[in-house]
Amino acid sequence: MFIPFNVPPVCPESEACVREAIASHKISGDGAFTKKCHAWLEEKTGTARALLTTSGTHALEMAAILCGLEPGDEVILPSYTFSSTANAFVLCGAKLVFVDIRPDTMNIDERLIEDAITPKTKVICAVHYAGVACAMDEIMDIARRHGLKVVEDAAQGAMSTYKGQALGAIGDFGCLSFHETKNYSMGEGGALLIRDDDGRAEILREKGTNRSQFFRGMVDKYTWVDYGSSYLPSELNAAYLYGQLQIADTINDARLHAWALYRDGLAPLAEAGRIVLPYIPEGCIHNAHMFWLKTKDLAERTALITYLKERGVNAVFHYVPLHSAPAGQRFGRFHGEDRFTTAESDRLVRLPMYYGITDDDVHTVIEAVRAFYA
Numbered sequence: 001m002f003i004p005f006n007v008p009p010v011c012p013e014s015e016a017c018v019r020e021a022i023a024s025h026k027i028s029g030d031g032a033f034t035k036k037c038h039a040w041l042e043e044k045t046g047t048a049r050a051l052l053t054t055s056g057t058h059a060l061e062m063a064a065i066l067c068g069l070e071p072g073d074e075v076i077l078p079s080y081t082f083s084s085t086a087n088a089f090v091l092c093g094a095k096l097v098f099v100d101i102r103p104d105t106m107n108i109d110e111r112l113i114e115d116a117i118t119p120k121t122k123v124i125c126a127v128h129y130a131g132v133a134c135a136m137d138e139i140m141d142i143a144r145r146h147g148l149k150v151v152e153d154a155a156q157g158a159m160s161t162y163k164g165q166a167l168g169a170i171g172d173f174g175c176l177s178f179h180e181t182k183n184y185s186m187g188e189g190g191a192l193l194i195r196d197d198d199g200r201a202e203i204l205r206e207k208g209t210n211r212s213q214f215f216r217g218m219v220d221k222y223t224w225v226d227y228g229s230s231y232l233p234s235e236l237n238a239a240y241l242y243g244q245l246q247i248a249d250t251i252n253d254a255r256l257h258a259w260a261l262y263r264d265g266l267a268p269l270a271e272a273g274r275i276v277l278p279y280i281p282e283g284c285i286h287n288a289h290m291f292w293l294k295t296k297d298l299a300e301r302t303a304l305i306t307y308l309k310e311r312g313v314n315a316v317f318h319y320v321p322l323h324s325a326p327a328g329q330r331f332g333r334f335h336g337e338d339r340f341t342t343a344e345s346d347r348l349v350r351l352p353m354y355y356g357i358t359d360d361d362v363h364t365v366i367e368a369v370r371a372f373y374a
């Protein structure tokens with residue numbers, strides 16, 4: 001028996017769409033499936049404009065460029081995140097200012113952001129860890145009062161909402177990931193959500209050309225108009241994703257079901273004070289991207305992961321806090337005290353979670369965790 005940590009989402013709908021894309025002899029970007037994904041994302045999230053990208057990382061890069069960051073500008077972000085969140089801003093020459101997280105959600109602590117603002121601050125980047133929203137009302141209010149842009153790293157947040165609004169559609173820019181480890185996948189891919197679209201994003205994404213406007217008949221010449229790169233995915237990837245978007249609720253419900261089994265099965269251990277379970281703040285609807293638990297400390301976490309592995313359960317941890325990584329030290333600084341970032345990240349374990357995990361497998365994992373604490 002072996003229960004993997006992740007299995008990329010597969011469904012017959014994706015296979016049918018990919019076959020259709022191949023048969024259409026249109027496999028470069030911005031074809032029929034990309035347009036269907038854009039329409040789905042715009043409808044589902046309520047954003048003005050959604051653009052598929054080659055990765056969540058590239059959506060973040062586009063967001064950083066579109067924020068108009070210049071060398072020396074500062075970006076406030078949590079240290080407990082993936083390197084891509086930080087790299088996007090570093091590539092623009094920005095300086096990273098890390099702020100501590102809240103232990104309950106592992107998201108940036110909104111109460112600490114304002115103190116980290118300097119005359120150089122341009123952007124606040126909110127990472128919605130595990131698809132559970134940051135305190136966006138507070139973050140948007142701080143940004144408004146200080147004239148800052150807000151980038152949401154909603155890489156893990158597709159289908160999650162905050163007070164009824166889709167994650168990624170609240171700030172100036174939202175970045176989704178459709179990597180194979182995420183709830184919906186196209187292998188490698190992502191999307192940029194744009195709240196107030198001025199047309200620069202599609203030029204940036206199409207090699208600095210006005211090709212998209214040309215195809216819509218808005219301009220009579222197709223030419224190089226600004227700096228840009230190539231951030232558009234192949235139709236094959238878009239088709240694979242679109243198949244899953246067609247059954248998005250089925251996938252979401254199945255994940256939430258597995259998540260609830262974990263929570264109910266592990267609640268007695270949490271009530272006995274042996275472990276800590278995820279907290280979902282009022283007003284947040286999450287997408288069961290992840291099921292995590294926290295052990296007493298690092299030593300206990302290492303022992304638990306080893307114990308589970310011996311029983312065929314692949315549980316993992318992640319994110320060495322960026323401020324303690326070599327590049328994090330070079331490109332950023334931690335503002336204030338690291339009360340929770342390091343200590344809490346050392347305790348966190350992620351249990352197997354994917355579309356298609358069986359109830360039996362979830363119960364096996366729960367039993368193994370219980371046996372460890374028995």
Ligand SMILES: *Cc1c(COP(=O)(O)O)cnc(C)c1O
Pocket residue numbers: 055056057058081082084085127153155156176177178179188189190
């Ligand atoms: C997955 C992820 C990314 C990067 O997305 P890719 O599609 O793999 O480039 C960025 N930030 C967070 C928080 C992620 O989980």
